[in-house]
Amino acid sequence: MPKMKTKSSAKKRFKLTGSGKIKRKHAYKSHILTKKSKKRKLKLTHTGLVHKADENSVLQQLTLK
Template identity: 70%
Template sequence: MPKMKTNSAAKKRFKLTGTGKIKRKHAFHSHILTKKTTKQKRNLVHDTLVNGSDERRVKALLGI
């Protein structure tokens, strides 16, 4: 049986932590930043974890 292919879009967007959780970046921080407040832009800089309900789906895309 052939190997499972990792989804190319997913491998660019998600990273695995040491404990096996999945890190992701925030959306809405790439363009149209002039109308967003400084506080809003600052809070979008930091990475966060994928929600537990989506974790199984993302792991399947990554082939974990």
């Protein structure tokens, strides 16, 4: 049977932490930044974690589950 391939898009967007959680970047930080406040843009800069409800689908895309 052939090897399972990972989704290239998921591979680029998600990273695993040491404790097994999944890191992600925030959306809405690429363009139309003039109308967004400095505080809002700063919060979008920092990484977040994938919600528990979505973890299984992300792990499946990364073929880790």
